[in-house]
Amino acid sequence: MDWNDQLRTSLIWLGKAFVVSSIGLTITIYLLAQFSEWGRLVRRISWEYFNPSRSTVPLAWLALIVLMTLFSVRLSILLSFWYNGFYSAMQKLTLGTLRSSLYYPGIPAQTDDRAAAILGRCHLGHLVARLDEENDWTRILSLGEQQRLAIGRLLLNRPRAAFLDEASSAMDEGLEHAMYRLLRESLPGATLVSVGHRSSLLGFHDRVLELLGEGKWRLQELPEAASNAARKSMLPAPGHIAAHS
Numbered sequence: 001m002d003w004n005d006q007l008r009t010s011l012i013w014l015g016k017a018f019v020v021s022s023i024g025l026t027i028t029i030y031l032l033a034q035f036s037e038w039g040r041l042v043r044r045i046s047w048e049y050f051n052p053s054r055s056t057v058p059l060a061w062l063a064l065i066v067l068m069t070l071f072s073v074r075l076s077i078l079l080s081f082w083y084n085g086f087y088s089a090m091q092k093l094t095l096g097t098l099r100s101s102l103y104y105p106g107i108p109a110q111t112d113d114r115a116a117a118i119l120g121r122c123h124l125g126h127l128v129a130r131l132d133e134e135n136d137w138t139r140i141l142s143l144g145e146q147q148r149l150a151i152g153r154l155l156l157n158r159p160r161a162a163f164l165d166e167a168s169s170a171m172d173e174g175l176e177h178a179m180y181r182l183l184r185e186s187l188p189g190a191t192l193v194s195v196g197h198r199s200s201l202l203g204f205h206d207r208v209l210e211l212l213g214e215g216k217w218r219l220q221e222l223p224e225a226a227s228n229a230a231r232k233s234m235l236p237a238p239g240h241i242a243a244h245s
Contacts, residue, residue: 143170
């Protein structure tokens with residue numbers, strides 16, 4: 001995680017969230033005070049205390065409480081992401097810009113050049129000019145492009161563990177090899193858990209977990225010196241999970 005980038009984007013998020021929360025809180029209080037009996041009662045009791053013409057201190061404290069609440073929410077998200085180091089490379093595209101989909105679940109940095117570089121490394125260079133275009137990208141991008149975009153998310157978020165469930169099913173083996181090689185070179189310390197049915201995946205993992213049914217399982221170590229052809233013979237039945245740590 002790039003903490004400098006997250007600090008900048010978090011400050012922007014806090015500012016926007018504070019304005020929206022303040023407006024929403026003000027409207028809610030006004031409506032309650034106008035159209036509910038207990039709201040009018042609370043207004044009669046507390047209006048002198050919160051009257052800005054008498055003192056701004058109570059309002060300042062209220063604003064600080066709202067701001068600190070939003071700050072704690074944002075900080076808990078950042079720390080939980082950093083502490084768990086876990087990321088699921090699901091092919092989920094958000095409505096909005098392609099940049100926001102690439103940065104999901106983080107907040108995109110508008111001045112960051114990494115997005116364009118990541119798209120190029122994921123064989124998506126033709127989309128660089130459309131990074132800030134808003135659209136329904138699930139209807140525009142092919143499944144293979146969506147899967148490569150998910151690989152780009154991993155490169156941006158740099159998790160310590162990632163689950164890739166059929167994350168390369170729409171790619172040919174050459175492109176799949178390029179994407180997994182990119183992950184292994186860019187995230188050498190990350191644990192990748194892949195679910196798939198291609199023997200080519202084994203070349204990027206050192207263990208295979210075979211689910212036998214009825215709660216039974218078997219873990220196999222893959223020898224590093226084994227060729228892909230040798231590893232292919234070790235491929236278990238459908239339902240296997242390959243892991244690298």
